[in-house]
Amino acid sequence: MSSLDALKQYTTVVADTGNFKQLAQFAPRDATTNPSLILKAVQQPEYQPLLKETAAEHAGEPMDQIVDCMLVRFGLEILKVVPGRVSTEVDARLSFDTAATIARAERIMRLYEEAGVGRDRVLIKIAATWEGIQAARALEHQGIRCNLTLLFAFCQAVACGEAGVQLISPFVGRIYDWYKKSAGSSWDEQANGGANDPGVKSVAQIYHYYKHFGIETEVMGASFRNVGQIIALAGCDLLTISPELLAQLQASDAPVERRLDPAQAKQAAIKFVSYNEAAFRYALNEDAMATDKLAEGIRAFAADAVKLEAMIQAL
Structure with a gap:
């Protein structure tokens, strides 16, 4: 049994890619995309026809509408390969605008429904700002399920749980990156590996x-x-993994043991916390890593959205 198959015994495996032609070989249940992944995909020759076709079909429409149609088009192709759900992201430039996020999410879902895809197969990705979490709260009440992304702080996870969000995506690698960079030459890779990895510890805390x-x-x-x-996170509800790392897991036969267990979490001594807006903003501000990485992530996704728009305009 491959390590990938062993992992699937405990965790739902999700493919983290816009490259739907890579998906089938790993048999993931779900797939996630973001503006950066879509931009990376459309720069490859095999996806150019899809880009041009979608842009031509919607010529003359507002750019934000064309982009949403492009994202949904990729989502529809992904859903032909995966049996579960696809995550499609709201423009990161709306991360601090609750009403605009809701409107854009509703439009994305409407595009999927017009293509014959039910709400049970789509998650709307929204940055886990206070405004994004409140948008997700409203969308969940409408039956539009959400995936809150760019999640780095415990307070973000608590607020998402309180809002009744369907799913959250805590970013293991970006947390690891920040702590490694911050430590500089004093970083000890071995001491900060496995269960001691700062990104792994963050997800484990949220899970428990x-x-x-x-x-x-x-x-x-x-x-x-x-x-x-x-x-180190085997047993987590889901893990979204790049094709490169999925291939490594598939090529390995190293055993995989369950690391996160709901029964153990039930027995742990954990204090309940709650955040109103002021407390949330203060807690996030107190976490330098989360503050830095959230802002950086929004900027990066927004920049790639601009690049995608430029590619469409150049056609």
Whole structure:
């Protein structure tokens, strides 16, 4: 049995890619995309016809509408390969605008429904700002399921749970990156590996908190830098993994043991916490890593959205 198959015994495996032609070989249940992954895909020759075709079909429409049609088009292709759900992201430039995020999410879902895809197969990705979490709260009440992304701080996870969000994506690798860079020459890779990896510890804390208090929000570890981080989170509800790391897991026969267990979480001594807006903003501000990585992530996704628009305009 491959390490990938062993992992699937404990965790739902999700492919983290816009490259739907790579998906089938790994047999993931779900797939996630973001503006950066879509941009990377459309720069490849095999996806140019899809880009041109979608742009031509919607010529003369507002650019934001063309982009949403492009994202949904990729989502529809992905859904032909995976049996579960696809995550499609709202423009990161709306991360601090609750009403605009809701409107854009509703439009993306409408495009999927017009193509014959039910709400049970789509997650709307939204940055886990306070405004994004409140948008997700409203969307969940409408039956539009959400995936809250760019999640780095415990307070973000708690607020998402309180909002009844379907799924969160804590970013393991980006947390690891920040702590490694911050430590500089004093970083000890061995001491900070496996269960001691700062990104792994963050996801484990969230997982244990949710399971202890019966919070139904799904935890999906994301943004991995190495196989060790993935193995250390075996048992997490879902893990979204790049094709490169999926291939490494598939090529390995190393055993995989369950590391996160809901029964153990139930028995742990964990304190309940709650955040209103002021407390949330203060807690996030107190976490330098989360503040830095959230801002950086929004900027990067926004920049790639601009690049995608430029590619469409150049056609």
